[in-house]
Structures are given as C-alpha cells and as structure tokens.
Amino acid sequence: xxxxxxxxxxxxxxxxxxxxxxxxMKELETDGHEVRILTLSDNLKSYIDxxxxxxxxxxxxxxxxxxxxxxxxxxxxxxxxxxKPDLIHTQSEFSVFHFARLIAKQLNIPIVHTYHTLYxxxxxxxxxxxxxxxxVTKMYFHNILNKSDCVIAPTKKxxxxxxxxxxxxxxxxVPTGIVRELxxxxxxxxxxxxxxxxxxxxxxKILLSVGRLGxxxxxxxxxxxxxxxxxxxxxxxxxxxxxxxxxKELEAMVKTMGLGEHILFTGMIAHDEINxxxxxxxxxxxxxxxxxxGLTVLEAMMNGLPLxxxxxxxxxxxxVERVNGYTxxxxxxxxxxxxxxxxxxxxxxxxxxxxxxxxxTFSTESFAxxxxxIYKQAxxxxxxx
Numbered sequence: 001x002x003x004x005x006x007x008x009x010x011x012x013x014x015x016x017x018x019x020x021x022x023x024x025m026k027e028l029e030t031d032g033h034e035v036r037i038l039t040l041s042d043n044l045k046s047y048i049d050x051x052x053x054x055x056x057x058x059x060x061x062x063x064x065x066x067x068x069x070x071x072x073x074x075x076x077x078x079x080x081x082x083x084k085p086d087l088i089h090t091q092s093e094f095s096v097f098h099f100a101r102l103i104a105k106q107l108n109i110p111i112v113h114t115y116h117t118l119y120x121x122x123x124x125x126x127x128x129x130x131x132x133x134x135x136v137t138k139m140y141f142h143n144i145l146n147k148s149d150c151v152i153a154p155t156k157k158x159x160x161x162x163x164x165x166x167x168x169x170x171x172x173x174v175p176t177g178i179v180r181e182l183x184x185x186x187x188x189x190x191x192x193x194x195x196x197x198x199x200x201x202x203x204x205k206i207l208l209s210v211g212r213l214g215x216x217x218x219x220x221x222x223x224x225x226x227x228x229x230x231x232x233x234x235x236x237x238x239x240x241x242x243x244x245x246x247x248k249e250l251e252a253m254v255k256t257m258g259l260g261e262h263i264l265f266t267g268m269i270a271h272d273e274i275n276x277x278x279x280x281x282x283x284x285x286x287x288x289x290x291x292x293x294g295l296t297v298l299e300a301m302m303n304g305l306p307l308x309x310x311x312x313x314x315x316x317x318x319x320v321e322r323v324n325g326y327t328x329x330x331x332x333x334x335x336x337x338x339x340x341x342x343x344x345x346x347x348x349x350x351x352x353x354x355x356x357x358x359x360x361t362f363s364t365e366s367f368a369x370x371x372x373x374i375y376k377q378a379x380x381x382x383x384x385x
Contacts, residue, residue, distance in 0.1 A: 001375060002034045004080065006100040007091035008067060010039040010052070011271075015212060016295040017091055017116045020154075020176045024089075027177075027368030036083065038076070038096055046073035053080065055099065072099040081106060087375050091116060093144050101147060110378035112371075113148035115158055116292055141165050149378045152371070154293035157313035172374060177367025178298045179359050183275040194276060198266055204237040205342045208281030208305065210274070210296045211288070213244030218310070220253065221287035221331055227257050228335045236342070238263045238285070241277060278303035282348070283341055286310065287331070294318055301359035306351035308337045318362075324355040 005021055025035045041047065041054035048054070053076045057067035080103055088100045090113045097113075104111050142165045145151050151171045153159040159173050186194075195202050207226070211217055219240070226238045240250070240263065247265065254263045269277050278284075284300035284307050291297075291314040297307060298318060307325025309315060319325045326337035341348050 001087060001379070002036075002083065002085040003028060003375070004036050004038055004085040004088045004100070004103070005091060006038040006088055006096045008040055008094050008096045009092065010037060016176075016291075016293065019178070019295050020114070020116070021091060023176065023178060023364050024368060024371060027364050028372070031368060031372065033372075036080075036085070038080070038099060040067045040069060040095060042067065046076055048076065048079065055096070057095070068095045070095070072102060077103070085109060087112065087379055089114070089371075089375075090148070093141065097144060108382060110149040110382050111147070112150045112152065112374055112378055113145065114152040114154065115145070115162060116154070118158070118161055118290055118292055138165055142167060145169055149381060150374055152374065155314050156316070158292050160313075174367065174370045174374070175362060176293055176295060177364040178295060178362050179302055180364045182302055182356055182360065183279075186276050186279050190276065191280060194280060198239070198277075198280075199264060200239060200280060201237050204235050205233075205283075206281045207236060207238040207283045207285050207338065208241065208278065208300065209238065209285055210241040210278070210299070211286075212242050213240070213247045213250060215246050216288070216290040217244075217246075218287040218289065219246065219250055221310070222285060223250065223253055223257060223259065223263065225285070225287070225331055225334050225338070226263060227259060228332070229338055230259065230262055232335070232339050233342070236262060239266060239277075239281065240264065241266050241269050241274075243268050274299065275303055278305060281305050283308055283338060284325075285334075285338070287334075288312070289314075291315070298359055298362055301355035304352040304356050306341050306348060306355060308334055308341070310334070318358070320354070320358060324351050324358055 005025060007017060007021060009017055011018060028035050037052045039054060040057035044056045046054060046056040055069060055073050055076055057069040060066035060068045084107060087109055088104050088111050090097050090100045090111055100111060145167045146169055148169050151169050153162055153171055153173050154176050156173060159171055162171055209222055213219060229236055251265060254260060278300055284305040286309040289310060289312045294315045297315050307319045309319055309327055311327040311329050319327055321327060328334040328337060
C-alpha cells in the first residue's frame with residue numbers, strides 16, 4: 001500500500017508522537033509498504049525533502065512550539081494527488097488533519113487517525129475557564145474524529161477519554177510498540193565522556209526525567225521530591241532532559257530551593273543519543289498524569305532503569321508494581337521508594353532486569369501488524385487493494 005502519514009509535528013520536535021511515527025514508518029517500509037510524511041515546516045517555506053512534505057506554517061501563538069496554516073501548498077497538493085496514496089493515517093487534529101481530509105475526499109480514500117494527546121491538560125493555555133474549555137474541546141473533537149474511518153487509541157486510558165466524546169467512528173486500542181531489540185549497552189569510557197559533556201557528577205546516583213517541560217507534566221512535584229530525597233542522602237542528582245515553556249520557571253524554582261548542585265537541565269537531546277542518556281541513569285522518575293501511553297517510560301525500561309512514577313492508567317501493564325518499579329499517590333511515598341531502590345543494590349538489579357524483560361513485550365513488529373490490519377479493514381470500505 002501507499003500510505004501518507006500526516007502530522008502537525010515531525011522532526012522539528014522530539015516527543016511521543018514523533019517517536020511513534022518513526023517506529024511505524026520504519027516497520028511499514030520493512031513490510032514493503034511505501035510511506036510518505038505530510039507535516040508543517042518551522043517557517044513560511046514549503047518544500048519536499050525525500051519522502052517528507054513540509055507545508056509552510058506560522059506560530060499558533062496559543063501554545064508554545066505549536067504551528068498552523070490554513071492552506072495546503074499547491075505543489076505539495078499536486079504531488080500527493082499524482083502519487084495517489086491508498087490511505088492517510090493522521091496523527092494530529094489541526095492544520096494537517098484538514099489537509100488530509102481534502103486529499104482523502106479528492107482521492108476517495110480512508111483516513112485512520114491516532115489520538116495522541118489528552119487535551120484536557122492543555123486547554124487552559126487557550127481558555128482559562130475550564131467548563132467552557134471542556135465544552136469547546138468536546139464539540140471540536142467530536143466533529144473531527146467522526147470524520148475518520150477508524151480512531152486508534154494507544155491505551156485503555158485514551159479509549160475511556162474518547163468515549164466521553166460520543167464518537168461514532170470505531171475506536172481500537174493499539175499500544176505503540178517500541179522494541180525491536182534492546183539498545184546496545186554503552187562502554188564505561190563512553191559513559192564518562194557523556195557525563196563530562198553534560199556536567200553530570202559520576203559519583204552520584206542519577207535520577208532521570210525525560211519529556212517536554214510543560215506545566216501539565218507536574219515537574220514541580222519532582223523538584224519537591226528531590227528536595228526531600230536530598231535530606232535523606234546527598235549522593236543524588238536529577239537530570240531533566242527536554243525543553244518547553246515551563247523551563248525558566250523550573251530553573252527559578254531549583255534556585256529558590258537551593259538544589260542547584262542536585263538538579264541539571266540538559267535541554268533537548270538528539271534522538272540518536274537518547275538511549276545513551278538513559279543509560280547514565282539509576283532510576284527513571286515521573287510525576288505526570290497527562291500521558292497517553294508513557295513512551296519515555298518504555299524507553300527507560302528498554303535501557304534497564306527501574307521506575308518510580310505517579311500512579312496513572314497510561315502505564316498500566318508497563319510499570320508492574322514491585323517488579324520493575326513503584327507507583328505512588330502520596331509523593332512522600334515516592335521519596336521512600338527512590339531511597340529504597342538506591343540503597344539496595346540487589347533489588348535495583350532485579351528491577352532493572354525485569355524492566356528490560358517487560359519492555360521486550362512491546363514489540364514494534366506486533367504494533368505495525370495491528371496497524372496494517374486496521375488499514376486493510378478501512379480500505380475494504382473504499383475498494384482499495
């Protein structure tokens with residue numbers, strides 16, 4: 001099949017959506033499908049780079065790093081129509097989704113949509129009155145998602161969220177596969193090289209947080225947890241990987257709390273280096289409840305990190321309690337769990353090995369097979385072979 005994957009964001013950002021797209025595209029191409037990407041550029045230029053279409057865009061203003069544009073570039077539009085994709089798989093709900101709808105209508109082909117983002121955690125950036133924001137969100141996504149032939153939810157948590165939108169389109173749960181094989185372990189010399197490059201203290205136990213720095217990620221709690229952990233032991237350092245609109249506030253908070261020696265912000269990390277960064281850590285920590293599928297948790301597990309995460313349905317069957325990590329509701333419990341894992345080497349080793357074993361069950365091949373089956377079912381409705 002010829003498959004057009006359409007997303008407002010691609011490699012201009014590093015997040016779960018981009019990771020999911022990359023994994024899917026690689027597996028689909030391995031299975032013999034022809035895949036192209038339609039996305040937004042980070043400026044007013046439209047261009048084609050290999051199998052990627054970049055449509056011009058402007059800042060959406062309402063949310064940091066969000067881009068939008070009302071019109072599909074003519075050259076890109078014509079090239080896609082001439083290529084004649086058999087199906088479009090949309091990955092976002094704004095500008096590029098509307099481009100995809102236009103193309104799908106003209107070619108009479110199906111749209112399959114993956115719903116990645118729980119907008120209840122983001123609507124406050126646009127509409128500060130929650131009741132109004134919830135209503136507008138519900139009406140918008142009810143309308144958008146009913147224009148898809150099938151909606152994919154990466155977890156049961158997302159499916160339950162979408163059920164409130166009263167969507168007529170079929171919703172199927174397909175967890176994103178992330179593991180084809182476990183990452184290669186880095187050498188001690190490479191580890192020391194990276195620690196020096198990022199100013200990480202090699203004599204300290206490293207707690208790792210990876211993700212976009214936004215208010216909805218509840219990073220304030222991680223800082224408070226770290227403040228309490230430091231009172232128990234001084235040999236710890238938290239590495240916060242990523243960037244986002246809340247970074248300056250977090251850095252100011254670290255300074256106010258006097259945690260400058262114990263908390264380090266790396267900014268964005270190149271995608272081809274991220275597995276190496278995970279391997280610098282001793283624990284992976286998260287206080288977020290806004291995730292849809294917890295891909296950073298799975299990445300941490302692939303690299304053998306035990307987990308301490310706030311309880312959330314997005315990591316059900318990923319974090320197995322007292323096997324590869326601990327969940328918590330009370331943040332003071334989180335501090336105790338962190339200290340326990342850092343204090344008991346044999347327990348840490350057991351959790352580390354089990355993290356890798358569980359991660360291996362989230363196969364990229366299985367993920368792509370389930371998506372391919374959905375494509376085939378959707379295509380039957382349009383007589384696409």
